[in-house]
Amino acid sequence: LLQQNWNWNSLLFSRKTDLYEMGWNIGGLRDCLIAAAPYGGPIGKCDKSYVWKSGIVVDIGWTVSDYLLCIQENGTVLIYDILGNYCRHFNMGSESQNSVTEAKVFHSAYRTGVAILTKAYRFSVVTNIDDQKIWRLPDVPGLQTSGLSCWTVISQDRQTKLVLASGRNIYVLDNDSCTSVTVPGLDPDVSSYFHMSASFNYKYLALYTNTGCIWMGTSNLKVPLKYMILKCSYYSCIMVFKISSRCRRPRSQQPSVVLMWDRLLLVAGKNNENDELYLVPELDGVRIIGSKSHEFLHEVPATCEEIFKIASMAPGALLLEAHKEYKKESQKADEYLREIKDQNLLPTAVEQCIEAAGFECEPETQKMLLRAASFGKSFLSNFSPEKFVTMCRELRVLNAVRDYTVGMPLTYVQFSQLTVQVLIDRLVFRRLYPLAIEICKHLKIREFQGVSHVLKHWACFKVQQKDPDEDIAHAINQKLGDTAGISYSEIAAKAYECGRPELAIMLLDFEPQSGEQVPLLLKMKRGQLALNKAIESGDTDLVYTVVMYLKNEMNRRDFFLTLRKHPVALSLYRQFCKHQEQDTLKDLYNQEDDHQELANFYVQESYQEKVEVRVAELQKAVDEYSKARNEFAAKATEEQIKLLKFQRKLQDETDKPYVDHSLHDTVYNLLLEGSHRHAEQLYKDFKIPDKRYWWLKISALAEKNDWEELEKFSKSKKSPIGYLAFVEVFSISEQFNYLIILSFLMSLREVEQAADIAIERKNENDLNLVLSRCNQSTDRSLVERLNKARSGANKK
């Protein structure tokens, strides 16, 4: 009979399910510290008599992510993983030094906290052991005298409070204040409290008084919910507070308390002779741990109750019955089915059966209910199969993890709260990789969160094994292949953490993204390799990161040598130096014997300097150019030095700016100013070609409108640039007058050119002028052309 383990408790049914027989071989639970994590978590046990190396353990507890916390008298909290390996430790502050008397581990969503009480009756709290910020709570007045009877932690909405009882007073303690609270609806005779307990979600609180009463209310101690008097008053008890989490049945919102006195479990009403028990509050019930057995006590869920209650007429119950009859091939099946269908309740019936299956632990019962649901479903046309399928899948998972080899007695409610992700993480922590992978595949979880995630953890575990590097790398690559969402660099980082750099490098080779490889390689001080990878990736930022790292890590010489092997990095670094570290740039060129660049560098440098320094800089450049066998540049630079010196002298003499001008401009300016002597000197000293000098001279003279000088100059020698240049010079000049040009040209006996210009201009006066100078006999054709043009001009 399914109902055999149900108990009636005035208002509701509760039931007890045997989870496991405990295989541990211990004499009893007395003198032990026991801790069990919620959500079917592991159980920790610590013999009080065991002497710890580092100190006396006050209490133990589990974190939400399955780490075991051992709180020692000296305030140190040691953290172990689920397999008993030491992970790390932290301290609860200097005040707790050797004086921790009590400690409590408490949970809230996603985090675990620790509260301690010291000999001096002071409380300290760490609300999240991962960030380890320690809060010292304010003093409670009068604790020293009246003593502390009991206390508990309430952690709600990111706030952590302590509720404590001292004598007949109840205090609420938070980060900065301590308030005394009067509990409403309490017997005035109460003079002290034996015990208090908060519900799993910290919404409710129960107090057990010396008058044998239990007060239950909201955790802010303002609204009383229930008050009951028990006719016994044992001092020592364990009290676990439990609130039914289901909402479908309003009346079971009643809180209930499971109390355990020395040998009496109150709600269960069963007397476990000769046995110590330990209670673990769960979301939807209580786990009872004894030396021989491990049971789960919870309220019978409404659906189960409706289905299995004797003579229940709920649709689910009828459906189940119908299915039973159907199996017996009895026509009664049809009758039951009709009864449901007539009320139009078949969908509800199916849903009830599916839901109830979730609440059952026995696979047989689950199967029975699910078969009934499936049977009912076949009579429905548009019933979404999703619920049914999901339930089947998830139950299969739950049954698998409930197996004693895994040992996670999760209920369906807990599982829904916990989520698959966390379940997988827990399995991974327990190193149950194959199971986790199977579950991921079975539940069709996306690779990234599912299989890849598990494989990654597997690989991280694998690298800690003692096998040879090659084997491990090979095995990992074999299994992981190119699975999406796997980062080899993370695994490699783990390998490095475990002191296996060689393995880490092998693993990094599998990493397809060079960008991911670089940071770890740097951490491993493999700068050269990192540089190669960074350059491969083409990401210049990455290259810079490595270069900057190498710059700090290596001595200058090696650094430069390394850069030299990597032109990409070298050019990047040069760019940086050009702006930030000019001197380094020089060193760099020096190191490379790159005289050409070094010389260029000096030239560049020279025109940022004052004239006095410039010569010195240029001299250096000359040396370097010669070393680079660039005679041309060396000579050019030497000439520049000469020019600079000359310009400086000029500047001193004339007080006019000459420096910063090219040779051409200098000569031009000199000519403009009429210092023909200096211009001549430059012409000779710098071997300025005649062409240039002529051009310079005539354009400067034209600019000055010094026609006399120009004429004199033009007659001094035959022009190496022709005479058209003269015309050009005139047309540029402001004193633009063709008559002047023409007469000038003709004075040079360049009649033909003059004629061309005059013809083009079609100006009668011009033409006449030219004609008058023409020699009728020698320039016959010219005269003809001129005449023709003149008659044309006349017509206009």
Next chain:
Amino acid sequence: MAFHSRIDSPEIPKFSDLKRLACDQLIYLLEQLPGRKDLFIEADLMSPLDRIANVSILKQHEVDKLYRLDNKPVISSCDQLCFLIRPHIQAVKWISEIVNSDKITGKCRKYKIIFCPQKFYVCEAVLEEQGVFGDVTCDEWEFYFLPLDDDIISLELPEFFRDYFLDGDQRWVFATAKALHYFHSLFGLPLKVYGIGKCAKMTYEMWRQFIEEGEKKLSTDKTGNLFIFDRDVDFVTPLCSQVVYEGLLDDVFRIKCGSVELCSDVTASDKTIKVLLNSQDKVFNEIRNEHFSNVFGFLSQKAKNLQTAYDKRQGMDIKQMKNFVSQELKGLKQEHRLLSLHISASEYIMKRKTKLDFQELLKVEHSLLDGFNVRESISYIEEHIIRQISMFESLRLLCLLSLTENGLVSKDYRSLKSQYLQSYGIEHVLTFANLRQMGLLVEQQPGETFTAMESTVGKLVADKAVGKLTDAFSSLAKKSNFRALSKKLTLIPKSNEEYDLHSPPDMAYIFSGAYIPLSCKLIEQVLERDGWNGLEEVARMLNGNEFAVAAGGGGAGESKPKPQSSRLMFVIFLGGCTFSEISALRFLGKQKGYKFIIITTAITNSSRLLESLNDGHS
């Protein structure tokens, strides 16, 4: 010559979305710093910013005053300063100085730096070195693309050219690959990718890697083909004088981010006028790709048409007149305004160019391209230098000479160089060193040393670990091979026939029929052959690194491309392209039914190219 597009030419994706996205992101970033703030903009970014978000949009988002960021103390009294900069070390240093000087005077302000298009590690390193890392917040404005027109998208990274091709700095390559990835995630992957050049290959490989690493959610639509082109494959084309209208405008007035500022000389008024040059401008759209000699004829025809349109008024009754005024007049007025602007711009160009003896210059250029009368050209260049006609023009001619002649004979090299130094100053020794490194202006090497160098390079290539080392050598050993290439690809049309500029037979019209641009010819050939088959010799002469790969991403065949989309061609110029090249590609597109979309790191021309390599200080 009028361009008539073929009916089956493909549709162009809407690139204006790129602008909207950029604008939205900038606003978002500005709002990250709530309250009034002053905005400091790096000079480089001013024009691009103007095209994305104008002053009124900025003011709407609580930008108080706008400044140009330079090395001057800040006078702003605002307590929030926002800096919009390229990830340049110099700019970051200036900002650090501002912060530090505020610290000294005890001013307390909030500083935010927005890096565009991305932050570099060095920038943060500099901030840290200057001790202000904690005082500023940094953000990235992922503004990679500025659509200049329907078919031109610019990355506005003029420094790409020098940084990569001269200094071997790859930071922009990575950024470009990232930009490319972003682009294709918006507009679909290409069907086929072609390319030539080392940088092109690198960009392609990085981009591939992004696709592989990225989420598979990328749109699997496939549109068009992609051609990635390194600027250093063809230096000759951008160094030639541009004679197509848009190119000429760029050479003379400098088009900045698709708009040109016409000085008061042109507009015949007191103020300068800023004109947006794109296909929206009906007049410009018809003449932009025309050879300059056709422009005047076209404009006068247009003016006549306009007059006839105006003249319609006569003899209209009241109703017709009303119609005319409400519907046509505004359009006519607009056209009138643009027409007069373009006419005066053309006149100005004519004036400038005749003054500088443009015809003579073109003749020299053409004979250089042709390899004809080299000595004469050299003496022309020499005179050009002696007369100090133009610093960069002279340099340009020198480079053209070296590129077409495969280096200068030692004697000429030295004499021309020293002439140049006498004219423009010794510092140009550095400029010449740069040009030499780029292979733009080199001295001819005696044959033996060259092959010896090549064989060592070959040996080094075999050793993969030092493979990178060879890059430095290969740039030294870069041969231009222009003459051989020109023969192989028939870049120079036969000179004995009269070239018809009104209805040109080929792309050579952009250089008055004297030369088909190498870059565009290569693209044409590769498209025609659907790869490099039969072009092996050409590719070898261009230093290799050519590739042609089918399907840009995984999941080939998932979605059938539209038949037209294979006619859409994205051409990426790494290191910039000229308007002439764009005109040539437009011509090619019309001729063969392709639609070319040009994506370039920047619009360039000969003077921008050479100025970026200039290390002299003038």
